Structure formats: structure tokens, C-alpha cells
Amino acid sequence: MAESREHTFGGVRGRVVAREWPNDRPRYLAILVHGYGEHIGRYEYVADRLVRHGAAVYGVDHVGHGKSEGDRALIEDFEDVVTDVHSIVRRALSDHPGVPVVLIGHSMGGLIAARYAQRHGDGLAALVLSGPVIGEWEIVPELLAYEEPPDRPIDPATLSRDLSVGAAYAADPLVWHGPFKRATLEAFATTLATITKSGTFGALPTLWVHGGDDRLVPIRGSRPGIEAVRGTDLTERIYPGARHEVFNETSKDEVLDDVTSFVDRVLPG
Template sequence: MPHVREHILDGIVVREWPHPEPRYLALVVHGYGEHAGRYDELAGVLTGHGAAVYGPDHVGHGKSAGERVVIEDFEDVVTDVHAVADLARAAHPGLPLVMVGHSMGGLIAARYAQRHGGELSALILSGPVIGAWELPGRLLALAEIPDTPISPAALSRDPAVGAAYAADPLVWHGPMKRPTLQAFVRTLAAVAEGGDVGPLPLLWLHGDDDRLVPLPGSRIGVERLSGGRQAERIFAGARHEVFHETNKADVFAEVIHFLDTALPERS
């Protein structure tokens, strides 16, 4: 796999998985508490398919600046991701742009598509926080947010995934923070009210044993965002991180098949 490069944009650290002659650009938008470095394997699949891949660590996440896991406003994160898209396009003008958003990154990617959908050629949402997600409201109703980190076992049936997550110093292992929970509530509402993304090809991936972002709540949001035109693949028995699941080869094959359909023909 090519050497990963790093760029810094106003305190946001961006990983680039380069390709010598890409035919499209892929932007990977990571989830809550984690970082873009956890997407090495997905990036390898995409570079192998002809993409130059970019992935920012969001503010307060991974190697980027900011108080840990504090996101005051997801609109600012969308703006950060747009700056990364500009960086990628400046390096490789004129190429189609694909966005892959996981979990919280699915919320960010959905909002990005509402704000800048004309710039995208395809959108992939994995276990997206979109639609009806009850956790923020439940936690905000408490006087004190409990210090219960995400259970590594909820991520994948592969115990090695949970072990690596638990040992990763760039992953946040503490409680959720009130400003971020409040921002989730606002942005879930903004996406719900923000309209659909028209003819933009959209693929929704979800595990049917996802206990962090339950499938039925996401379906409401995905169907509203896509106008009911989404392609979808629900993986039986899979947990929250389908890209790290025991059947990840099937997940990657689904991504490649979708992109072959969605992207313009190779010239």
C-alpha cells in the first residue's frame, strides 16, 4: 500500500492514501471518538480500485487540535471536510468525488450532501447517525453524563477489532460531552429538514445487530435523505463497524460494485 501522507489544514490533520494516477477521489469521514487512521484497510480497497483517498481527523479527534470529542457545531465540521475536498481537487482537478461516512461521519456526510451535493458523484453511508437516534436525548436528560465509553464488543464480531480499539491511544475512551450531544440533536434535526439529495447515487450499509446506531432509526433518515432511491445492503449478524466485520470482504465487494455502477465510465 502506498505511503500515507499527512496534511494540516487549520489544525485539522488529513491523511492521504495516494494513487499515482487516480480516476476518482474518495473522502472518508470517520465516526465519533475515533480517527481516520482506522480506515487503512478501506483506503487500501479504494486505492486498489483507482482512488486517491483522503480522510481528516475531525476537530477534537485523533491527531487534530481541539478539546477531545467536543464538537460545538457539525456545520463547522462539514466546512472542514469541504476544505479537505478542495485540497484533494487542487491536487487532482476534474475527477469525480465519492464520500464515505461512518456513524457520526454519516451524519456529517449527509449534511455535506445537502450543502454541497452537486460536487459529489456518489455517497456511501455506513451505520449512519441519521433519522431517529435516541442516545443524545437520553443522555442530555441526565444531570450528569455517565462515564460509560463505547463497548469495544459493540463494534465487530472480530475480537481483534475491539482489542485494537481499546488499545488505540488516538481513540477517546471517556464519556460523551454535553456540547457534542447538543450538536448531534441540532444536526439530526437539520438533516431531517434539509431535503433529499435528488439523483445522487447513495449506498446504505448497516449491520442488523448494530446496538450503537440501531438500524430502524437510521432507515427513517436514509429514506428521507435519498427520497427512497437508495441502494442498501443490510448484513445479517453484523455489528456497528461493517468495514471491520468478519464479513468485511462482502462489504468491500458491495462498495466496489456500487462505485462501478455510480461512477462515470473510465475514459
């Protein structure tokens, strides 16, 4: 696996831990945006593939996640998280001025990446959304119907057909295994609505990848969100039988081949 290093910076709501997988002469900068309850350390395989493809890779543990500060899995405003991601993009561009930026967001990270593209899309060469929480995520209104949201733990078996992925997730002390916080659910609802009404991605090349058997973030909810924001250059890949974490699936190399082929198509030269 590619070597990585960590550093910290002051995020909007506290100290944020960032990770870099360096490449001295990158063709592009890949910014990874992780999902709810997890952390950027779960993306070692993805980062290694991208480094070997020519990228320098960067990512952060969002506030309340992984090694970053904050109450666990509490996000009160996703706009602040977008701002933290923008900080790591600026760091990457400071390290490698003028190198194209490709933003890759999974699940909740897809929501963050979509909102980032609406706010800062003119600084991106491409956008990749993996199983994105966008459009309608049925668990949000379902849990907000309760004054105190009940604990609905994620079934690790829904992550991947490779059951070792779920086992590692369940045993990972940096993963949040508790219930949703009401404020986080409210932030999801607000940002889902904001994305839907804030315009399309325009000409930004966008790749949407999704598991055909994703039961955590079903395609039927994400598709209306994609249709609301899609610009003039959207590529869609749905993987039959794949579950939520397509980057950790039994077919992960096919998925990552599709990502790298997409990047090759859109990069200058």
C-alpha cells in the same frame, strides 16, 4: 497496505490533520469521514482497498479527534466539521482536477456526510453511508436528560465479530474512551433535526450499508432518517449478524466489494 502521508491545515476551530493515500492517476477521489471518538488512521484497510480499486483517498481527523486540535471529542457545531471536510475535498480536487468525488461516511461520519451532501451534493458523484447516525439516535435524548451526562463507555465487542478489532480500539491512545460532552450531544440533536428537515439527496447515487446486529447505531433509528433524505437512487445493503463497524467486520471484504461495485455502477464510463 497503501502508503499514506499527512499534512495539516487551518480548520474552522483549529489545526486539522489530514491523511492522503495517493494514486497518481485516480479514477475517482474517495473522501473518508470517520466516526465519533475515533480517527482516520483506523481506515487503513478501507483506504488500501479503494486505492487498489483506482481511487486517491483522503480524510481528516475531525476537530477534537485523533491528531487534530481541540478538546477531546468536543464538537459544538457539525456545520464547522462539514466545512473542514469541504476543505479536504477542495484539496483533493486541486491535486486531481475534474476527477469524480465519492464521499464515504461511517457512523457520526455518516451524519457529517449526509449534511455535506445537502450542502455540497452537486459536487459529488456518489455518497456512501455506513451505519449512519441519522434520523433518531436514542442515546442522545437519553444522555441529554442528565445535567451532566453519565459515562456510558462503548463496549468494544459491539464493534465487530472480529474481537481483535475491539481489542485494538480499546488499546488505541488516539481513540477517546471518556464520556460524551454535553455540547457534543446537543450538536448531535441539532444536526439530526437539521438533516431531517433540509431536503433529499435528489438524484445523487447513495449506498446505505448497515450491520444487522448494530447495537450502537440501531437500524430502527437510522431508517427514518434515510427515508427522510433518500433521493431517487438509493441502494441498501443490510448484513445479517454484522455489528457496527461493517468495514472492520468478518465480512468486510463483502462489504467493500459492494462499495466498489456501487462506485463502478455510478462512475461515468
